[in-house]
Amino acid sequence: MIPFVDLHPVTRLVSDAVAPRWASALESCELVGGSAVTRLEGELARCLGARAAVACASGTDALRLALQAAGVVPGMHVALPNLTFWATFEAVAQLGAIPVLIDVSPDDLQIDLDELRRAHARVRFRHAIAVHLYGWASTALSEIRTFCADRDVCLIEDAAQAFGVELDGRPVLAGAAIATLSFYPAKVIGGCMDGGAVVSSDPALVETVRSLGNHGRSAHYAHQHVGWSSRMAGLQAHYLLEVVARAGEIIDARRRLVAAYRGRWSDAGIAGRLRGPSGGITDNGYLAVVECDRPAAGHVAAFRRRAIEVRRIYPETIDQQPPARGRFVAVSDLAHSHGFVERVLDLPLYYGLPERDLAAVVQAAAEIIR
Ligand SMILES: Cc1ncc(COP(=O)(O)O)c(C=O)c1O
The missing domain is CATH 3.40.640.10 (Type I PLP-dependent aspartate aminotransferase-like (Major domain))
Structure with missing residues (x-):
């Protein structure tokens, strides 16, 4: 796995x-x-x-x-x-x-x-x-x-x-x-x-x-x-x-992994976008966040069948959690965050992730996210 x-x-x-x-x-x-x-x-x-x-x-x-x-x-x-x-x-x-x-901005x-x-x-x-x-x-x-x-x-x-x-x-x-x-x-x-x-x-x-x-x-x-x-x-x-x-070494390694995902992703024909920061922001390589073109919930089991653990961070927004009911104020329908959580999928990413595992994840993504 x-x-x-x-x-x-x-x-x-x-x-x-x-x-x-x-x-x-x-x-x-x-x-x-x-x-x-x-x-x-x-x-x-x-x-x-x-x-x-x-x-x-x-x-x-x-x-x-x-x-x-x-x-x-x-x-x-x-x-x-x-x-x-x-x-x-x-x-x-x-x-x-x-x-x-x-709500969140769909841009970032x-x-x-x-x-x-x-x-x-x-x-x-x-x-x-x-x-x-x-x-x-x-x-x-x-x-x-x-x-x-x-x-x-x-x-x-x-x-x-x-x-x-x-x-x-x-x-x-x-x-x-x-x-x-x-x-x-x-x-x-x-x-x-x-x-x-x-x-x-x-x-x-x-x-x-x-x-x-x-x-x-x-x-x-x-x-x-x-x-x-x-x-x-x-x-x-x-x-x-x-x-x-060792923060410098850990963060550099994580950033290199995100870059490696990005390098392989563009040619793989995957129906999903590998998201990242824009403007003057440099990320710390915490997560490899994919926004799929279609709902992503079914993909988790498909990856698992290929012995790959992916997660969805987060599968629900704050207002959709039961204890939030009746406890907040909002000034919009929060539609951007609602839409995004249906399509989000996060790929394995940690300090020390072997490059061959990363390649296998992208290969599986090309087969699953269509
Ligand atoms: C955005 C955010 N805020 C707060 C927390 C809470 O941190 P802790 O789990 O250390 O209490 C987390 C941790 O997962 C987080 O991701």
């Missing part, structure tokens, strides 16, 4: 370097927080072009902490795209806020600026989330940032999938007011357990996030907020330090 994702190449890449780190962490009993977490936060800020980073326990926690630090309270509206992982919606709903679902599959404008004229939300979906980002990202800044809308960038993405040759998050990351193991830069981070160039916001993630502490037994228990484990920070140190 050619798997959709295989984590072994990364765990094997770092295991020799991680083992002595873990031994010393166990010896020093730096199990939650500690010097490795502090070092990782410094490395993250440096790589991502932000002033500071706060590590936490997951990407979903990072979103909740960022939203809360940015002032989201129950009953407020928060705009977010209708095509994203469920956690983006979940974080907003868990804070008691009301999601305003915005990211939040649609025109609809964001229309929704703001109607709902006057003070917070919005732009998700850098699929390891790309919106071609209109600079305009989205300006639109939000001009209207005093706090824009939170959900970069769970976007470590290593660049805008005009610089880390995409260098221009973000506040952004969140996930280190779920299958991400481009994945940890050995759940993990996340908030990055920002606003020192006050960073300190609020840090306090919120640690029970709202101002001192060990003094609390300035009702916060959460969301700190990063020392063992995770040690592991991530070794993965982050």
Whole structure:
């Protein structure tokens, strides 16, 4: 079976370097927080072009902490795209806020600026989330940032999938007011357990996030907020330090695989388009996203019969998930995201995917996607 994702190449890449780190962490009993977490936060800020980073326990926690630090309270509206992982919606709903679902642009599959404008004229939300979906980002990202800044809308960038993405040759998050990351193991830069981070160039916001993630502490037994228990484990920070140190190699390899898919795809006569970012965005090789000409649900089993695992990310939009019913506002029929999820198919892609497997996937796609 050619798997959709295989984590072994990364765990094997770092295991020799991680083992002595873990031994010393166990010896020093730096199990939650500690010097490795502090070092990782410094490395993250440096790589991502932000002033500071706060590590936490997951990407979903990072979103909740960022939203809360940015002032989201129950009953407020928060705009977010209708095509994203469920956690983006979940974080907003868990804070008691009301999601305003915005359709995606068919051009880049990211939040649609025109609809964001229309929704703001109607709902006057003070917070919005732009998700850098699929390891790309919106071609209109600079305009989205300006639109939000001009209207005093706090824009939170959900970069769970976007470590290593660049805008005009610089880390995409260098221009973000506040952004969140996930280190779920299958991400481009994945940890050995759940993990996340908030990055920002606003020192006050960073300190609020840090306090919120640690029970709202101002001192060990003094609390300035009702916060959460969301700190990063020392063992995770040690592991991530070794993965982050190899981020260039991992991301370059993934980008080469996407390029190899693209090279083979064009001549294969497949009834589907291999999508990717445009404008000044450089992807991080997170996903190989195909938009088929026709509905794609039946293709998953056809690939499986050829011993290839493909996935559909995502087969349903946020508004189509049952728990979303009655819990959101929308200003359009969200038709672009609805149409896209019927036709989406994602091909195997991971650091270490053998070129012969990639060739077999394209061969199968030529037979299946017609
Ligand atoms: C866009 C997006 N946001 C948020 C998350 C949540 O991250 P985590 O699984 O680390 O909580 C993910 C993770 O899959 C994601 O893809």
